[in-house]
Amino acid sequence: MQLITSITEMQQLADKTRNLGYKIGVVPTMGYLHEGHLSLIRLAKQNSDFVITTIFVNPTQFAPNEDFEQYPRDLNRDLAMCQAEEVDVVFAPETSAMYNSNFLTYVNVEKITSKLEGKFRPTHFRGVTTVVAKLFNITKPHIAVFGQKDAQQALVIKKMVKDLNFDIQILIGPTVRETDGLAMSSRNVYLKNDERKNATILYQSLKFAETEILNGETDIEKIKSTMEKMILEKKIFTIDYISFNDAETLDDLSIAHPNKSILISLAVRTGTVRLIDNIMVKR
């Protein structure tokens, strides 16, 4: 496994790899890897010949009041995990190499970035699409893998790829969960004991909603109101949103129609940590 920090070196190796006829798969991450990331790496390995994992905590997707400085980092641990997964290259650039002091160019997807996460983090997706466009131009992949855990991000990136004609196939890997159902996240490490224990309510409330819909309940406000109660009963969460949206357009839904994929997503805060989770339901 090679560790590359230079953009030019990465581009040259990507060119060489493509010219040898290999299919490149990239897994963009912010590091502090967990089983969720590893499942995406395995998905990339199944669908390509040469896997690049990028590790870069991207400042432009954090707002000034967010946890960029506190975001967990451990490159040596990440490298060992990538090595064990037989990743071919870890690309881990310095921030100063990715953003020159006079950086002025942003990629922005409109409309679908202004709801859900975008409503609470208005500059977040602009940072995501900008860094992903950069990473695509640096690693020159045939396929790129993202996680369903960040459901809106997956949609936004697919839209960017389609609109800007990136010749890259986007694969979305399923959310990996702890045995008690909590979605894996690098930020879980900051949950205190009782927060960690109570955080299982998020997935439980999503599973409750799924069961309701599969059983024929169509009144979304009714389901949502029960979910709210389940979460607030724990007394340690504030809710940013619980939302039912068309899984493709992200249009808000008030009725659960059959034969339609519904994205049920939520974001809550507890202590200093913000958690998100989601589930896709189709009756």
Added chain:
Amino acid sequence: MQLITSITEMQQLADKTRNLGYKIGVVPTMGYLHEGHLSLIRLAKQNSDFVITTIFVNPTQFAPNEDFEQYPRDLNRDLAMCQAEEVDVVFAPETSAMYNSNFLTYVNVEKITSKLEGKFRPTHFRGVTTVVAKLFNITKPHIAVFGQKDAQQALVIKKMVKDLNFDIQILIGPTVRETDGLAMSSRNVYLKNDERKNATILYQSLKFAETEILNGETDIEKIKSTMEKMILEKKIFTIDYISFNDAETLDDLSIAHPNKSILISLAVRTGTVRLIDNIMVKR
């Protein structure tokens, strides 16, 4: 020479061409080609093995009140000219293929796009950078050639390429002029007789400014005021701007310091036509 209209077909041919070890050069144009474009094609041929000319009148770089509908078009004439220059591929997509009905993604370079042309055409450069990013992803070039005639556009594209890590070398070809000095432009065809005759004053005023600076004049307001008089004396022009800027940062200049590249640029209107021209001066 091949004419390609399909995005997928173009991407596949670009991949194949790169894999054969050929260096791809692209010349993005809006068609209605003239000697200026042909000089860019020749520059591409000198610096690559496989030249793609794109012909696409890009709607997103025109404001609703501008001349998108009236912009001159003649694909058959353009194809004959490309054939004569031994272009390898003309890529000429339909508008509907380039912009799906739910297009939402834009590339934007900040700051340097808000002055000069950007002040008078606020959404223009966003359209340019978006379509150029798309064309880069479709034609996958090693080099791309643009004209110095659109000086600010050249700077903006170079900035986008640097910031988003497009692995593409940008070459800028010099402005080609008619024998009387008028910069070649597809829009010149819409100049009426007296407008065409008087339009020579634009380059004359730029050459006047150049001479003044080379002779040691440092007072830019003084030079600008004479240029204004020269142009307005013709009684048929209104001036959008005459501007002296740092050739790299586009900072406004009021003093012509030696050893500094100065971009002198102007935009005027006559009848229904808007003309731009510029000159780069360094004492």
